[in-house]
Amino acid sequence: MTLIQPSPVAVETAPQHRSRAVLATGFVLLLGLLAAVCFFSITLGSRGVGIPTIWKAFTDYDPSSASQTVIRELRVPRTLIGIFAGAALGISGAILQGVTRNPLADPGIMGINAGAAAFIVFGIMVLGAQDVSTYVWFAFAGAGVATVTVYGIASFGREGATPVKLALAGAAVTAILTSITSAIVMTNVEALNQLRFWQVGSLAGRYFPVFWQTVPFLAIGLVVALGTGRALNGLALGEDLALALGQRVRLTRVVMFVTVAVLCGAATAACGPIVFVGLIVPHIARMICGPDYRWILSYSLLLTPILLLAADIVGRLAVAPGELQVGVVLGVLGAPAFILLVRYRNLAEL
Amino acid sequence: MKRLLLLPVAGLLLAACGFSTSTDNASSDDGASEGGPWSYASGDGKTYTADSTPQRIIAQGEAAAALMSYGIKPVAIYSNDPVKTNKSLKGLDLSGIEILSETFGEIDGEKAAELRPDLIVSSYWPLEKAYGGFESGVKAEAKKVAKLAPVVGPAEGDSVVEKLEGYEELAVSLGADVSDPKIAASKKTFDEAVDRFETTVAGQKGLTTLAVSPADDLLYVAVPGEASELSDFQRWGLDIIDPDSPDPGFPYWENLSWENADKYQPDVILMDDRNAETSMKIAAGQPTWTSIKAAEADAIVMWPAYWIHTYSDYAEQLDLLSDALAKADPDLT
Structure with a gap:
């Protein structure tokens, strides 16, 4: 079978199309912005640490200095997790919105968060998992199982996994998993404590062990995800047209869902179910780039960590000497941002 | 019991969830005619009275431990954690006592109502202006249980010793014999x-x-x-x-x-x-x-x-x- 490229005409006629040079410049600017946010993520926090001490933490580390430990063992892994998990969530949201042609798709619609939470609770209650490094794997497995189940249910029938069937299957599986979780949790207050953390999402309390456990999945997933742009462009034209263009639609979908499950499972394992970024960022990216998914994916890859880390920094400074979880900050700031977005611009029809 | 830790997180999410104290002040409830008029000055500053001494008591886990140390056995308890691991219930004979909850924020309202309690006993938390088990953030079903009977108990706060004295006073009002050498x-x-x-x-x-x-x-x-x-x-x-x-x-x-x-x-x-x-x-x-x-x-x-x-x-x-x-x-x- 010959793979024919999606018609460039469809892309060219898009209203928000910008020239490749402009988009490339924007991408470089975003890289710079990400670097800046990372710098602040290392230098700002609920504990005041001076630049000289930060410098020493990297050049002449003294493990007995609490401030240097904070920089190296807390803020560096926190920032790294923010970058990778953020990128994973944003790019997953973009893929899900593209593949389901549903502008409200995000990791939540596939039951991924619910699956991760259900498996974590199962791990804690039934198998006695207690520390983060153990239930990371339960989160990951849960995300995978949920995705496969949803996709499997939606695939029944002649026409395969249509957007509507996927959304319905996602809602149903989410409901089942959530009730299983509640049923287990209600019998034990300790699991309830742990789960509250998993319901909000946070970059705090997650260190290098968690990072090293999730980063291989995140890195591979991101590379694969970035390669799906062309196929998403094809799907955006409609299934029939994509088929006519010679795309293997079903296989493409499977690859995308597996990628999303890996990315979201690992991201949820690393920092809990973080909401909104996966939903909003692809829309922002689409506003900037127009409908070409190769650019939407690239922009989402950078925009999400920028937003996530910025929100995390706000949470660190807002209630020092304590901290607000990034999930709470995103909820508080993200909701009005989304409303503004909807008010000022009709979200792109997919 | 870990609720003291839970709520700072939960509070952010439940910001809109208002709380109203629902104690039926000085309710004289039903007319079981045994015992004389009963009254108790409770931790919330109110004095509760009844025409007869309450017999059927539902108690929060720790409060139950306090009452049982004076020989007063509740008909049911609700606990914030599994009864097996609750530190204050360790070693107590709970046979014949209904367990209405082993999770903070929940109480089996249907079972509680069937037991027709005369009194509910739990410590009062002054900061939250609520008795244990009926704080803001608990499930609606649990809050309803507080309407089945007056909720009383000494206040938490300044001193455990004062609280223990409060429980002794309550136990005495309920007919405990404090001359027991134990x-x-x-x-x-x-x-x-x-x-x-x-x-x-x-x-x-x-x-x-x-x-x-x-x-x-x-x-x-x-x-x-x-x-x-x-x-x-x-x-x-x-x-x-x-x-x-x-x-x-x-x-x-x-x-x-x-x-x-x-x-x-x-x-x-x-x-x-x-x-x-x-x-x-x-x-x-x-x-x-x-x-x-x-x-x-x-x-x-x-x-x-x-x-x-x-x-x-x-x-x-x-x-x-x-x-x-x-x-x-x-x-x-």
């Missing part, structure tokens, strides 16, 4: 334990302590004035560091991010003993936990957090504390 004996053991604690602490000049509860994302530092046993310890001479900026929304604790774990440097850490095993594991996984010198030196002593409701439990815990504090190094920091 009661006098447990009080005597308790007085001796207090003496020993005072002597031990007096002998450890300059020893400072800090009461904490570690969680995944924050280190909670207890405000001694809002934990009745910590207030007692301070009164008996123990120096417990007072955190300077308690969470305004939930002033039982100051919330420290793990970045700020070393803000206070005590000679000894008093570790919240509810789920202590998990707490210790969580703390050990935090790179900055050992930036507290006492943690580094493993100078960690269990703090019986919020659960003591009987003289015998208090005596036992004080002895454990005295033993541990006697070995502490007052010059660690």
Whole structure:
């Protein structure tokens, strides 16, 4: 079978199309912005640490200095997790919105968060998992199982996994998993404590062990995800047209869902179910780039960590000497941002 | 019981969830005609009366332990945690007592109503202006249970000793016989334990302590004035560091991010003993936990957090504390 490229005409006629040079410049600017946010993520926090001490933490580390430990063992892994998990969530949201042609798709619609939470609770209650490094794997497995189940249910029938069937299957599986979780949790207050953390999402309390456990999945997933742009462009034209263009639609979908499950499972394992970024960022990216998914994916890859880390920094400074979880900050700031977005611009029809 | 930790997180999410006290003030309920007129000055400042002495009592787990130490057996209890692991219910004969809940925030309303209670007993939390089990944030079904009968109990706050006296007064009003020599004996053991604690602490000049509860994302530092046993310890001479900026929304604790774990440097850490095993594991996984010198030196002593409701439990815990504090190094920091 010959793979024919999606018609460039469809892309060219898009209203928000910008020239490749402009988009490339924007991408470089975003890289710079990400670097800046990372710098602040290392230098700002609920504990005041001076630049000289930060410098020493990297050049002449003294493990007995609490401030240097904070920089190296807390803020560096926190920032790294923010970058990778953020990128994973944003790019997953973009893929899900593209593949389901549903502008409200995000990791939540596939039951991924619910699956991760259900498996974590199962791990804690039934198998006695207690520390983060153990239930990371339960989160990951849960995300995978949920995705496969949803996709499997939606695939029944002649026409395969249509957007509507996927959304319905996602809602149903989410409901089942959530009730299983509640049923287990209600019998034990300790699991309830742990789960509250998993319901909000946070970059705090997650260190290098968690990072090293999730980063291989995140890195591979991101590379694969970035390669799906062309196929998403094809799907955006409609299934029939994509088929006519010679795309293997079903296989493409499977690859995308597996990628999303890996990315979201690992991201949820690393920092809990973080909401909104996966939903909003692809829309922002689409506003900037127009409908070409190769650019939407690239922009989402950078925009999400920028937003996530910025929100995390706000949470660190807002209630020092304590901290607000990034999930709470995103909820508080993200909701009005989304409303503004909807008010000022009709979200792109997919 | 871990609810004191739960709510700071939950509070953010439940911001819109208002709370109204639903005590039926001085309700005289049904007309069971045994016993004379009954009255009790409760922790919320109100005096509750009834035409007859309440017989069918539903009690919160710790309150049940208090009542049972005076021979008053409730018909049902609701607990914040599994009855098997609840520290204050350890060793008590619970046969014939219905268990209405083993989870904070829930009470089986249907079962509770079937039991036709005359009285519900639980400690009063002045900061939250609510009796234990009926705070803001509990499920609606649990709140409804508070309407089945008057809810009474002494206040938490200044002193466990005062609370125990409150429970004794309540037990007496309910017909307990306090002349039982066992009661006098447990009080005597308790007085001796207090003496020993005072002597031990007096002998450890300059020893400072800090009461904490570690969680995944924050280190909670207890405000001694809002934990009745910590207030007692301070009164008996123990120096417990007072955190300077308690969470305004939930002033039982100051919330420290793990970045700020070393803000206070005590000679000894008093570790919240509810789920202590998990707490210790969580703390050990935090790179900055050992930036507290006492943690580094493993100078960690269990703090019986919020659960003591009987003289015998208090005596036992004080002895454990005295033993541990006697070995502490007052010059660690």
